[in-house]
Amino acid sequence: MITVENVNKSFGKLRALQDISGNFPKGTVTVVCGPSGSGKSTLIRTLNRLEEIDSGRITIDGRDIYEPNINLDQFRMSLGFVFQQFNLFPHLSVLDNITLAPRRLKGIARDEAEQMASDLLRRVKLSGKEHEYPESLSGGQAQRVAIVRCLAMQPKIMLFDEPTSALDPEMISEVLDVMGDLASEGMTMVCVTHEMGFARSVANSIWFLEDGQKHGEFPVDDFFQGTTDPRISLFLSHLNRE
Amino acid sequence: MSFESIAVLQEPYLSWLLQGLSLTFALFIFSWTIAFVLGFLLLLMRMSPIKVIAWIPAAYIELARNIPLLVQIMFWYFAVPMLLPDFLQKALNRWDSGFILAGLALGFCMAAYFSESFRSGVRSINNTQVEASRALGFSFLRTMQYIVFPQALRATIPLIMNNTLLLFKNTSIAMAIGVHELMYQVLSINNDTFRTFEIFFVATIVYLFFSILIMIAGEFAERWAKKSRRASNA
Amino acid sequence: MLEIINDYWLFFLIGQYPHGPLGGLAGTLLLATICLILALPCSILIAIGRTGKNRFWRGVTFVIVYVMRGTPFLMIIFWAHFLGPIIFGTSIGAFWVMVIALVLYESAYLAEVIRAGIESLPYGQTEAAKAMGFSRTKTMILIVLPQVMYNSFPALLSQFVSIIKETSLGFVIGVHEFTFAASQVNSILLVKPVEIYLILGLTFFIVCFTFTSAARWLERRIGKSQGVLPA
Numbered sequence A: 001m002i003t004v005e006n007v008n009k010s011f012g013k014l015r016a017l018q019d020i021s022g023n024f025p026k027g028t029v030t031v032v033c034g035p036s037g038s039g040k041s042t043l044i045r046t047l048n049r050l051e052e053i054d055s056g057r058i059t060i061d062g063r064d065i066y067e068p069n070i071n072l073d074q075f076r077m078s079l080g081f082v083f084q085q086f087n088l089f090p091h092l093s094v095l096d097n098i099t100l101a102p103r104r105l106k107g108i109a110r111d112e113a114e115q116m117a118s119d120l121l122r123r124v125k126l127s128g129k130e131h132e133y134p135e136s137l138s139g140g141q142a143q144r145v146a147i148v149r150c151l152a153m154q155p156k157i158m159l160f161d162e163p164t165s166a167l168d169p170e171m172i173s174e175v176l177d178v179m180g181d182l183a184s185e186g187m188t189m190v191c192v193t194h195e196m197g198f199a200r201s202v203a204n205s206i207w208f209l210e211d212g213q214k215h216g217e218f219p220v221d222d223f224f225q226g227t228t229d230p231r232i233s234l235f236l237s238h239l240n241r242e
Numbered sequence B: 001m002s003f004e005s006i007a008v009l010q011e012p013y014l015s016w017l018l019q020g021l022s023l024t025f026a027l028f029i030f031s032w033t034i035a036f037v038l039g040f041l042l043l044l045m046r047m048s049p050i051k052v053i054a055w056i057p058a059a060y061i062e063l064a065r066n067i068p069l070l071v072q073i074m075f076w077y078f079a080v081p082m083l084l085p086d087f088l089q090k091a092l093n094r095w096d097s098g099f100i101l102a103g104l105a106l107g108f109c110m111a112a113y114f115s116e117s118f119r120s121g122v123r124s125i126n127n128t129q130v131e132a133s134r135a136l137g138f139s140f141l142r143t144m145q146y147i148v149f150p151q152a153l154r155a156t157i158p159l160i161m162n163n164t165l166l167l168f169k170n171t172s173i174a175m176a177i178g179v180h181e182l183m184y185q186v187l188s189i190n191n192d193t194f195r196t197f198e199i200f201f202v203a204t205i206v207y208l209f210f211s212i213l214i215m216i217a218g219e220f221a222e223r224w225a226k227k228s229r230r231a232s233n234a
Numbered sequence C: 001m002l003e004i005i006n007d008y009w010l011f012f013l014i015g016q017y018p019h020g021p022l023g024g025l026a027g028t029l030l031l032a033t034i035c036l037i038l039a040l041p042c043s044i045l046i047a048i049g050r051t052g053k054n055r056f057w058r059g060v061t062f063v064i065v066y067v068m069r070g071t072p073f074l075m076i077i078f079w080a081h082f083l084g085p086i087i088f089g090t091s092i093g094a095f096w097v098m099v100i101a102l103v104l105y106e107s108a109y110l111a112e113v114i115r116a117g118i119e120s121l122p123y124g125q126t127e128a129a130k131a132m133g134f135s136r137t138k139t140m141i142l143i144v145l146p147q148v149m150y151n152s153f154p155a156l157l158s159q160f161v162s163i164i165k166e167t168s169l170g171f172v173i174g175v176h177e178f179t180f181a182a183s184q185v186n187s188i189l190l191v192k193p194v195e196i197y198l199i200l201g202l203t204f205f206i207v208c209f210t211f212t213s214a215a216r217w218l219e220r221r222i223g224k225s226q227g228v229l230p231a
């Protein structure tokens, strides 16, 4: 489980995160939403230290991830991070994209790693794509490969930063389905997303950010049924209009 | 025109030519290796977060690229030995000092060009690639090894092949300090036979032949790289 | 080193002039400038041939460019040295031999710069001109080339640096230029090669680096003003 305590982060004068606190409990799915520029990406990126915080504390399973003698690479191996733009490695085949980290970081034998990769690909309905290169995949396929690339490291927690915003509408559901499956298997997940349908059916709680501040944390049902906060109503009505 | 009718392709001139050609090759391989390795080291230094260390290769690259190669070769040949301690000077003279110094001059000069090519390759790689790799748990060095350099190499192949061609042609400048490479031998044969047109023609064809080989190799390498390259997969 | 500069600065600067041909650094810059002025029109013609529709001229210019790119510059110099007197019927002097060699060689390289400029120009420009009734020649001269020359200016300036550096190879056929002057001083003094070649190299550096920096500065400006990246 992840605990965030009084986290602050500025880019120059801009205060991207202000005094953020909260928990992401084990085995739950938390959706983080809010308008553009509200600090969602910044927040999720601090959780695996792609972005460094200025002050505050972040602990994962009780361990402070900013303690000086932490092995950062070791720690990151236990978190999966899925990017908006997939960020597959274009010079490696699908199979190599998936097996590179298990083989090089965990020393798993090639056969075993490839077997595992094939199994995972089957689970996301991408059997047969092993030897293709990222450029020949559709966006939805690429994002599923990116998810599998993380899963191959058997992470304890998965972080998603707008995994479907770069996708054409007809591909969004194939990625959300995979994420839903993961959730039902009990994965701890933090998802930045605007997919309110996904939030409604999968998430346990929802964080709402605006201007770097956290404007509350809601059980899913409350969030959609009559929150009194006018900012959230406004945000939701904007989403619905799109 | 058959081979037999070309006087400059008879003995002893044929052997002169072949000796020149083999020395040209030796010079080419010697200096190419230096240029590649040193170019890579310069790149590593340049990527260092410590300002002073990054500044040294930058300054060296400017120097090497803004001074004529002939002047650099002359500096290595006439000036550098004077700066060396005695025993190294003696060692140099025991070997073929012209060849070694010309090779070093070529290699050191072209290293600047190689390094710039490598760097433009590295810069063509989106930072998100580094992020994705770090997020998986790869260290900075391993990220370079598995993600950045392989892609940079692919992006940089046309530039490197261009540099290689330039280096090959520039080996001829070593004749100015008396290295008996192909161009030098061609002039010797000319002095001996006065068959200027013939020997120049033969030499030009030989140079062109190998240049075109390098260009074709470059073309193939580029195609291979294209198979698995895309600047970003956004 | 200061002593050498003090004694020989004029010789470094202009060679034996007026008791001989203009040489030294002035000779180098004169040679490079003449070459650029003569090579530029040739290279534009080659570039037009390379990008044009006429198969014959495409073939001819292709061969010219690739032969020049595949042959060492020294080889071209020796060819010019050998053929110059035959073609002109009389000895034309090392300086003009070098001019011919440089123009031949650099036309090919400059042509590639200009070709890249032509090819990177949005096709809409040509189409718009056509639609307004310009002939192909007029489109080229009035619409395409002015833009290409403007966009390629930084790249052409960088190529000028290459030309300056290449003039030093005139040394091998005895052209009076900067490198030649330095070696003459070297053979007079004999024991000061380190100082002399340092002076030679650093002076070249100052001259070339000035143009290189100017080219970079222009590239940034032009890139910004046009939104077009030079080749």
Ligand SMILES: Nc1ncnc2c1ncn2[C@@H]1O[C@H](COP(=O)(O)OP(=O)(O)OP(=O)(O)O)[C@@H](O)[C@H]1O
Residues within 6 Å of the ligand: A011, A014, A016, A034, A035, A036, A037, A038, A039, A040, A041, A042, A043
């Ligand atoms: N590396 C950076 N340097 C400077 N400013 C940054 C940086 N990254 C983010 N910001 C700024 O911090 C603020 C929060 O950015 P963030 O990317 O976290 O927003 P977001 O909620 O993810 O928005 P979006 O929905 O557009 O992705 C924005 O104003 C952004 O411009």
Ligand SMILES: [Mg+2]
Residues within 6 Å of the ligand: A040, A041, A042, A162
């Ligand atoms: Mg974001």
